[in-house]
Amino acid sequence: MKNKICLLILTVCCSLLADAQTNNSSTNSSKFYFGGHIFVRTEKYNSIYEVSPSVGYYVTDQFLVASSFYFSKYKLIQYIDDKKSTSNYNYYGPSIFLRYYLAKEKFFSNLFLHSEYMMLKSDYSFLNSAQKTEKGNYNANIFQTGIGYRQIIANRFFLNFLVLVEPSPHKNTPYKNPTLRIGVEF
Numbered sequence: 001m002k003n004k005i006c007l008l009i010l011t012v013c014c015s016l017l018a019d020a021q022t023n024n025s026s027t028n029s030s031k032f033y034f035g036g037h038i039f040v041r042t043e044k045y046n047s048i049y050e051v052s053p054s055v056g057y058y059v060t061d062q063f064l065v066a067s068s069f070y071f072s073k074y075k076l077i078q079y080i081d082d083k084k085s086t087s088n089y090n091y092y093g094p095s096i097f098l099r100y101y102l103a104k105e106k107f108f109s110n111l112f113l114h115s116e117y118m119m120l121k122s123d124y125s126f127l128n129s130a131q132k133t134e135k136g137n138y139n140a141n142i143f144q145t146g147i148g149y150r151q152i153i154a155n156r157f158f159l160n161f162l163v164l165v166e167p168s169p170h171k172n173t174p175y176k177n178p179t180l181r182i183g184v185e186f
Contacts, residue, residue: 030058031057031058032055032056032057032058033054033055033056033057033058033064033066034054034055034056035053035054035055035056036051036052036053036054036068037050037052037054037160037181038050038051038052039052039072039179039181041176045076045077045078046074046075046076046077047074047075048072048073048074048075048174049072049073050070050071050072050073050091051070051071051072052068052069052070052071052095053068053069054066054067054068054097055067056097061101061104062100062101062102062104063098063099063100063101064098064099064100065096065097065098066096066097066098066099067094067095067096067097068094068095068096068097068116069092069093069094069095070091070092070093070094070095070118070120071090071091071092072089072090072091072092072120072174073088073089073090074088074089074090074091074174075087075088075089076089083127083131085126085127086126086127087124087125087126087127088124088125088126089122089123089124089174090122090123090124091120091121091122091140091174092120092121093118093119093120093121094118094119095116095117095118095119095120096116096117097114097115097116097117098114098115098116099112099113099114099148100112100113110149110150110151110152110158111147111148111149112147112148112149112150113145113146113147113148114145114146114147114148114162114164115143115144115145116143116144116145116164117141117142117143118140118141118142118143118144119139119141120139120140120141120142121137121138121139121140122137122138122139122140122172123135123136123137124136124137124138138172140170140172140173140174141170142166142170142173142175143166143167143168144164144165144166144175144179145164145165145167146162146163146164146165146178146179147162147163148160148161148162148163148181149161159182160181160182161180161181161182162179162180162181162182163178163179163180164178164179164180164181165177165178165179166179
């Protein structure tokens, strides 16, 4: 339990330090994007924690091209023949994403389309039915797309909401459709 609380605190701190930063001035530095996101999902039999710092470039005022590096920890608890089996997965790897802001007018200026391609590798370990630990790894190429909204909270401080779906889910994906992300941007 202490590990989960420490990991959650670390994840929140990383989010506050690494989430998206933009500058609306007309200098060249305003063309660069620095940021990231966190993702946390816990359920009765599984949990996933994810951290992803990002860097990108605004090709136009409305179009962003960026890259991220993902690290996820995924834990799954199953019962096989009334014996508890715990599987642990570590996903990591790069991703490329595109973001297009729909308009420059009022409400729609904060609405955006988001598409992302992740090339993740997973290291895993689990107890098999004979209660022996098996280890291995595999690759998971994941494509997610969706829509987001950025709400201004204060000067240069935003709250982001994203809803992403995986149109053709990879058999080894750690995500469930839809994936919801909430973050801050400053």
